[in-house]
Amino acid sequence: MRIVVTNCNTTQEMTEEIVRGARAAAGPGTTVTGLTPSWGPESAEGWLDSYLSAAAVLDALRTYEGPPYDAVVMAGFGEHGREGARELLDVPVVDITEAAAHLACLLGRRYGVVTTLERSCGQIEDSLETAGVGRNCVAVVGTGLGVLDLGDTDRTEAAFLAAAERARAAGAEVLVLGCAGMTGLQRVVGEKLGVPVVDGVGAAVRLAESLVGLGLTTSRAGSYAKPVRKRREWGRGVG
Structure with missing residues (x-):
């Protein structure tokens, strides 16, 4: 099983610390990969940072090119974006x-x-x-x-x-x-x-493992239905 843990800020040292904690909590056979947004705040403290962080994390998940993964843990306490990630991804998304x-x-x-x-x-x-x-x-x-x-x-x-x-x-x-x-x-x-x-972080990793192990993922019946197909601008690019 592979879990991607997303930092909510651009500070790579913090991503590494979070990944260490996630790996310590993970069960045997679980691989943890850290993901750091390429843009956004260096630390998320307040509403402005949080909304900016949410967009940056969603962009990082949207453009992810690493090994396939089974679940995502969003490592930002109280930060926004979890609902959008659940719409975007076909794997369980667990917010810390x-x-x-x-x-x-x-x-x-x-x-x-x-x-x-x-x-x-x-x-x-x-x-x-x-x-x-x-x-x-x-x-x-x-x-x-x-x-x-x-x-x-x-x-x-x-x-x-x-x-x-x-x-x-x-x-x-x-x-x-x-x-x-x-x-x-x-x-x-x-x-x-x-x-x-x-x-x-540890709680989210263990819950993510449980969801994957039980074969459960996000419901598409209503609130977290896949995003409506349309043109979307992501920064300077087109998504």
């Missing part, structure tokens, strides 16, 4: 936001999300509502760190733990890493917090 939230709901009655900048919180809340898992989320808390700051491991851990306490005080029984760049942090903070910590 949905995946993490669904698994969190299996582990506790209420969960909280710890993310990067506060400006991303509303966007994540909307994404969870759209996915139908918003009612179980008691808090989306920012650490005050930008996506590109996450490489500072000690600073990230301290900021995460402080934000996690706020989420727990709000009633969270399970915590979710609210950024693909936080992948791997769950192993460091889980014991210290005393509650399950869900990494969206």
